[in-house]
Every structure is written in structure tokens, then in C-alpha cells.
Amino acid sequence: MQGFDRRDGRIAPALAMDGTRDGTEGSPSAGSAAAHDPHGPRGAVFSGPPNALTRSAKAVEGVLAAVVEIPAALLVAAEIVILFAGVMSRYVFHAPLIWSDELASILFLWLAMLGAAVAFRRGEHMRMNVVAGMVGPEARAFLEVSAVVAGLAFCTLLLPHALDYAQEEAFIRTPALDLQNAWRAAALFTGLSLMAAFAVLKLVQIGRPLLVLKALAVAGLIIAGFWLLGPALKGLGNYNLVIFFVGVVAFCVLAGVPIAFAFGLATFGYLALTTRTPMLTMVGRLDEGMSHLILLAVPLFVFLGQLIEMTGMAKAMVAFLASLLGHVRGGLHYVLLGAMYLVSGISGAKAADMAAVAPVLFPEMKARGAKEGDLVALLSATGAQTETIPPSIVLITIGSVTGVSIAALFAGGLLPAVVLGAALCFVVWRRYRHEDLSHAARASWGEIGRAFLISLPAIALPFVIRAAVIEGVATATEVSTIGIAYSALVGLLFYRRFDWRRLKPMLVDTASLSGAILLIIGTATAMAWGLTQSGFSRSLAETMTHLPGGAFTFMAVSVVAFIVLGSLLEGIPAIVLFGPLLFPIARAVGVHEVHYAMVVILAMGIGLFAPPFGVGYYAACAIGRVDPVAGMRPILAYLVALFAGLVIVAAVPWLSTGFL
Structure with missing residues (x-):
């Protein structure tokens, strides 16, 4: 994405998936972003002489x-x-x-x-x-x-x-x-x-x-x-x-x-x-x-994602996983998958997730011979895989515009991500089953134990958040504040990493990203109201309800439609526009609303992270400092695996509703 650089008004590289940019200091992913080009892409000069x-x-x-x-x-x-x-x-x-x-x-x-x-x-x-x-x-x-x-x-x-x-x-x-x-x-x-x-x-x-x-x-x-x-x-x-x-x-x-x-x-x-x-x-x-x-959860979880990176919690989780699997063929790729799964359960924002994990893992993975194109391809694929892991901002948005219980969505999102993760693991195994690990030392049980003890407070955070919602301690909106208080205490008392100077930039970045997301939701709500008042929603409902094949055809059409919408509009505006129209139809044709939500979110995630239009892919490239062209071919196998996993999730409703 392109954006105006805050310093000099010229074209500067930027990300649009969730508002973070790849070339401006102060952004959530500044530490891992691509270098700033003062003249913009391809040397284009935007501003005239001062x-x-x-x-x-x-x-x-x-x-x-x-x-x-x-x-x-x-x-x-x-x-x-x-x-x-x-x-x-x-x-x-x-x-x-x-x-x-x-x-x-x-x-x-x-x-x-x-x-x-x-x-x-x-x-x-x-x-x-x-x-x-x-x-x-x-x-x-x-x-x-x-x-x-x-x-x-x-x-x-x-x-x-x-x-x-x-x-x-x-x-x-x-x-x-x-x-x-x-x-x-x-x-x-x-x-x-x-x-x-x-x-x-x-x-x-x-x-x-x-x-x-x-x-x-x-x-x-x-x-x-x-x-x-x-x-x-x-x-x-x-x-x-x-x-x-x-x-x-x-x-x-x-x-x-x-x-x-x-x-x-x-x-x-x-x-x-x-x-x-x-x-x-x-x-x-x-x-x-x-x-x-309920949308207050958006800025609060965005801030929480920045906080776990600043306090070193994300780094501790990744270090523990690396100690467990670093000696296995393709081990660090499995670590990347696991780390994204855990971090996604905390921050709720994909750019924050990738920015927390990639800088820790990519240097060692490159040292082991991994190609940077494959790294950014897998990072993008994990971004799509983890879209249903609570407290995903897309889950919160679906709950706010469709009336589906957010607690139910949080419970239903864990297993679908596991299914897609298993599909990605199969691709990793196929690609790296002959990897040379002669230079990779196996961590001792003592080292693994120490890494586990260090990471334990960080690993506990997703479970603290989930337990607080299930036990009725806090609502889905309020629970983020418990996570923030927990992370601040852990950073201050356990990890002894808390940079007070970063608080203001983090708060401003949170406000900026939240404002960008919420303005889309506001304008999309107005557009959806216009569509409803025109009678379009009634016509759409009649057409979709009477599709030949019933629920099967409805689900298949929804998958294709939301993959396209995810690549063109991104998840949040697509959900706000079409969620209120399609979820009642899903109920009418006999599809459980939580199951439908998981299928829709995963389909949009594939579209969002699939090149050449998926902006999430370019976000991953910017955070990993990798040329987007390098990942185009390696990501194809991951996209096939993600689609296969999506088909399984769509065909087996229990994966989404088994824990409700």
C-alpha cells in the first residue's frame, strides 16, 4: 500500500491491511519494516522543492x-x-x-x-x-x-x-x-x-x-x-x-x-x-x-499486541518453541506456525502478530538455509490460518454487526485454525524433509525447561483472557483490559522490560490504527443501510435461499465470494457490508451461524493474504523485508493447503461448534 509519510509528505511505502506502515518510525512494526525510500517506489518524487x-x-x-x-x-x-x-x-x-x-x-x-x-x-x-x-x-x-x-x-x-x-x-x-x-x-x-x-x-x-x-x-x-x-x-x-x-x-x-x-x-x-x-x-x-x-475491543487489543512485544513476552514464547523444535527438519517453520497461533490469541491484529514473530525467527531460519521467499510465503499463510483465533478483530466485528455471541465465536475459532495449521505443517514437512541440520544443536532438557519457565507467564496470557470471558469475570470488550494489566505486571516484575518512553507512541499508533478501522466500519454501515433500504437485501436473501443444492451450494458460493471480497476489500469492510445480509440466510438454510462465521473468516483470510491483490501478503513482505516477487511461487502450495483445510472446516461443522 502507499501512504503519505508523516515527515515530508512524499510517497512512502505503507501497509493497508491494518494501518501499520512499513517505512515510518513509530509504527507498530517499525523495527522490522522495510527501509524508508524518501522518493517513494521506483524513485517517484512526490513533492516539489520546499x-x-x-x-x-x-x-x-x-x-x-x-x-x-x-x-x-x-x-x-x-x-x-x-x-x-x-x-x-x-x-x-x-x-x-x-x-x-x-x-x-x-x-x-x-x-x-x-x-x-x-x-x-x-x-x-x-x-x-x-x-x-x-x-x-x-x-x-x-x-x-x-x-x-x-x-x-x-x-x-x-x-x-x-x-x-x-x-x-x-x-x-x-x-x-x-x-x-x-x-x-x-x-x-x-x-x-x-x-x-x-x-x-x-x-x-x-x-x-x-x-x-x-x-x-x-x-x-x-x-x-x-x-x-x-x-x-x-x-x-x-x-x-x-x-x-x-x-x-x-x-x-x-x-x-x-x-x-x-x-x-x-x-x-x-x-x-x-x-x-x-x-x-x-x-x-x-x-x-x-x-x-463492543468495538472498544479493537483499540484495546491492538494496544495489548504492542504491549506484549514491548515487554518481551512474544520473544519468550518464540524462544521456548524454538528450543523444542529447533533441531527438527523444518523445525523453525513449525515454530513460526506455533508462535503465530499463540500470539494471534493475544493481539488480535495480524500486522502486530507478524511483527512480533518474524524479526525473532527469520535471521536464524535464513542462517539454516531457508529461502526468504518461502519464509514470507509461510508468514503470509499463517496470517490467513490464524484469522479465527480469538480475540481476532474480525471475530469481534462479526459479533457486533450480526448479533452472534462473541463468546461463542471465541470458542469456535480455535479448532478451525488447528485444521489449517495441520495442512500447512504437511507442506512444511514435504519441503524440508531433507533439510541439512548438521549445524543445528539440539537443546538439552535443562535448556528447554528454563525456556519454558521463562515463557510460562507469556504462554498463560491467552488462557487468562479466555478464562476471564468464560467465567464471567469480564465481557469480550472488557477482557482486553485484564490482558493489558496482566502484561504490564509481567513486563515490570518478571521480564523487567518496560520502556516507558514507548508508551506514548504506542498509544498514538493504537488510536491511529483504531480510527482507520472504525471509520471503515462506520462508512460500511452507512452503505449497508443504503443497500437494505433499497430492497437489495431482500432480493439477495430470496436468491441465495433458493439456490439449487441448499446449504451446500450456499456455502460454496459464500467461500468463493469471500475469497474475492477478502482480496479486494479486506475482512472488516466485507463483513460489515455483507454480514448482516448473509448470516440470516445461513440460518434460514440450516447453517449454524458460528460455523458459517468460521468459514467466511477463513475464506476472507485466504483472499487477504493471497497475491497479487491480497494486501496482507504485502504486509508480510514489508515486515520480513522481502521482495514480494520472491514469495509468489512458494506461497502457491501454502494457499492450496489453506484451501484444503477450509474445505474440511466447511464440510465438518463440529470443528466450529463442538465446544459450544
Whole structure:
């Protein structure tokens, strides 16, 4: 993915799978990321020579960034404290804080919008750069500027309606704290205003007025053209769904516009030009999608993933597994599989998982003769394999938009990942059954025992998290705070590794990544509402329900569809858009909703990590510092194994529902 480097406004390599970038200090995976190229890919120069105006814009942006980032970081910390206090007061002192969830909900929308503004400024909104990577430097620069202009257009179009929405919410008071709901709703107007301001500052910093004017002119002509065609569009009925939700979205996504803004612009255009729906409704749906309290687990688990890396817990787990299997043919590859399984059960974010494991294992694996293409291929494959391991952010998203029990999803996600892991182990065995291990020393039982004792507190964390949910100590949203408190204590008292200087960057990175994810969920919720109101969901339900072959055909079509959706849209937006439509159909044709969720998630994971379109694959390449071309051929066997495992999971519902 491409993104704007936070330092100088030029094109810089970036990841879009979950917002982390591969060439900017301060990102969650900075330590293992690819080196920053100040002129972007293929030597394309994005910005012109600096002048007084661009320097002034850069200075203003720096001040505004500090004004936004500090509150965003404090909001993440505040949410952790509030939810943990709620758990302690309810479970330990038996005196629930009746206002804790309400305050957390108010602050959460502010966290989401300020985080989205931080992500916009740092170029961390999820996007696809397939076309940008195929064109020349000047065309690529135009696409980059156009992406900023698209973000500016979305924010500008929605700003007046966000202000109206905040004013309307002033008439509503919160039940516990007795506050005007405008205090909460104002976050939408503030976040959109900040993103618009950052967009203007970015355009000024480019220092190429003609390029900016060209992008603005093209955007203006497109908007004006749609506006003039408004009367004609009204007569097209549901054909407008194809025009806006397929045509406009595809055009924007392929042009490199961040997915959130592509969804937002398409939905705004559809509602404004083809319906009589007031735009306040769109803002309301945006609010609804972003502020579901269960989604608070997203920033908290993202922060937890960074915390286990900082405290050395991830490294300890990997060291123990390496001591067990390091002397076996292909042993470190099995260690990579096991480590990703364990770490995924803690962080919930794939980039954090890969960034925690790859830097520890890759150097030794290369020293043993492993080819870097095979390493990054296996790393990508494990990313797809572990998508169902709790507390996966995709699991949490499914629960929030479909009403499926998150505790049930957490219980159902473990065995499907084991099945796909076994399929990957078979490929590893086939490839490395003749590996030369003459230089690999076998760890003694004493060394294994010491490694186990050192790793024990880290290995216990996934079980602590799972037990807290099952025993009713905390909800799926709150349990992350228990994990954070546990990890902080283990880092301080056991591993004696806790870098206080990294806390602020970690909190800001958490806010940025969370804002990028939540803005997609918000705009996708608005789009899904538009699809529902058009009658599309009813037509889709009728078609899918009456497919020949019943549940078998429905499952097969879903697998193919979500592999494609996973490669094009990534998991979260695909789930938010189609989950509310397809899960009721799955129930109607007799497919258990947890079983369907596992199949859908694994299918999307394969699409997400499969080249050439799967952005997760490029995330793995960036973290491993490997040329993407090197992994294209080795990953084919892993993808076949993953698909075989997916077929087994789809055919045997017990693997998903046996522990419910």
C-alpha cells in the first residue's frame, strides 16, 4: 500500500491491511519494516522543492498533529482505565459503576474520530495501490494527490450535516451522567474538520500547484457531472446500486482512494442524488457503526499486541518453541506456525502478530538455509490460518454487526485454525524433509525447561483472557483490559522490560490504527443501510435461499465470494457490508451461524493474504523485508493447503461448534 509519510509528505511505502506502515518510525512494526525510500517506489518524487508556504504548512501541521495526537493517546489510556475500573468494581468489590459504560461510549466516538484524523495525517487509512504500482511516476503522483482530494471532498460534503446532527443530539440527554448527547456527537464534526484541515495542509505541502489544481479540477468535474445527472439517476431505480456501490466504489478503490472514503463518497452520492433521505441519516448510520461499545475491543487489543512485544513476552514464547523444535527438519517453520497461533490469541491484529514473530525467527531460519521467499510465503499463510483465533478483530466485528455471541465465536475459532495449521505443517514437512541440520544443536532438557519457565507467564496470557470471558469475570470488550494489566505486571516484575518512553507512541499508533478501522466500519454501515433500504437485501436473501443444492451450494458460493471480497476489500469492510445480509440466510438454510462465521473468516483470510491483490501478503513482505516477487511461487502450495483445510472446516461443522 502507499501512504503519505508523516515527515515530508512524499510517497512512502505503507501497509493497508491494518494501518501499520512499513517505512515510518513509530509504527507498530517499525523495527522490522522495510527501509524508508524518501522518493517513494521506483524513485517517484512526490513533492516539489520546499518554499516558505510549504514550510509554513508543515509547521502548522506539526502543531495541529500534537494537538490531536496527545488527546487521542489520552483517550486510549482513559478507556483502559475506565473499563478496568468497571471490571474491578463489579467483580471484586461487587459495586458496579453504573456510569462506566456510558462514559466509555462517549469517549469511544472521540477516540475513533481523533484516531481517524491521526491516521489521515500519517497516511495510514487502508487502501489499495494496484493501479498506482503499475503506472509511471507522474501518474502515480496524480493518484496520490487525488486520494487526498477524495478525502477532502468526503469530509467537506459531510461537515454541514455532521454539525446539524450534533445540534439535533443536543435535545437528548444521557441516562447515567445526564449530559447533552451533543458532547458525544460533536466528535463526528470535529474529526471531519480535522481531516479536512490535514488534507488542505497536505495539498499545500506538496509544492506543486498545477498538480493539485489538476486533481481538484478532476474531482470537481466528477462531482458536478453526477450532480447534473441527478434527475436522470432518480429514474434508474436499483440500477443506481450498481452505479454507486459497484462502479463508484471500484473506481475509487482502484484509484488508491482509502476504502473508508470510497465507501463514504459512494453512499453520500447514492443517498443525495437518488433518494429523498436526509443526510442526517447518513451521519447517524456513521455514528451507529463506529460507536458500538463492543468495538472498544479493537483499540484495546491492538494496544495489548504492542504491549506484549514491548515487554518481551512474544520473544519468550518464540524462544521456548524454538528450543523444542529447533533441531527438527523444518523445525523453525513449525515454530513460526506455533508462535503465530499463540500470539494471534493475544493481539488480535495480524500486522502486530507478524511483527512480533518474524524479526525473532527469520535471521536464524535464513542462517539454516531457508529461502526468504518461502519464509514470507509461510508468514503470509499463517496470517490467513490464524484469522479465527480469538480475540481476532474480525471475530469481534462479526459479533457486533450480526448479533452472534462473541463468546461463542471465541470458542469456535480455535479448532478451525488447528485444521489449517495441520495442512500447512504437511507442506512444511514435504519441503524440508531433507533439510541439512548438521549445524543445528539440539537443546538439552535443562535448556528447554528454563525456556519454558521463562515463557510460562507469556504462554498463560491467552488462557487468562479466555478464562476471564468464560467465567464471567469480564465481557469480550472488557477482557482486553485484564490482558493489558496482566502484561504490564509481567513486563515490570518478571521480564523487567518496560520502556516507558514507548508508551506514548504506542498509544498514538493504537488510536491511529483504531480510527482507520472504525471509520471503515462506520462508512460500511452507512452503505449497508443504503443497500437494505433499497430492497437489495431482500432480493439477495430470496436468491441465495433458493439456490439449487441448499446449504451446500450456499456455502460454496459464500467461500468463493469471500475469497474475492477478502482480496479486494479486506475482512472488516466485507463483513460489515455483507454480514448482516448473509448470516440470516445461513440460518434460514440450516447453517449454524458460528460455523458459517468460521468459514467466511477463513475464506476472507485466504483472499487477504493471497497475491497479487491480497494486501496482507504485502504486509508480510514489508515486515520480513522481502521482495514480494520472491514469495509468489512458494506461497502457491501454502494457499492450496489453506484451501484444503477450509474445505474440511466447511464440510465438518463440529470443528466450529463442538465446544459450544
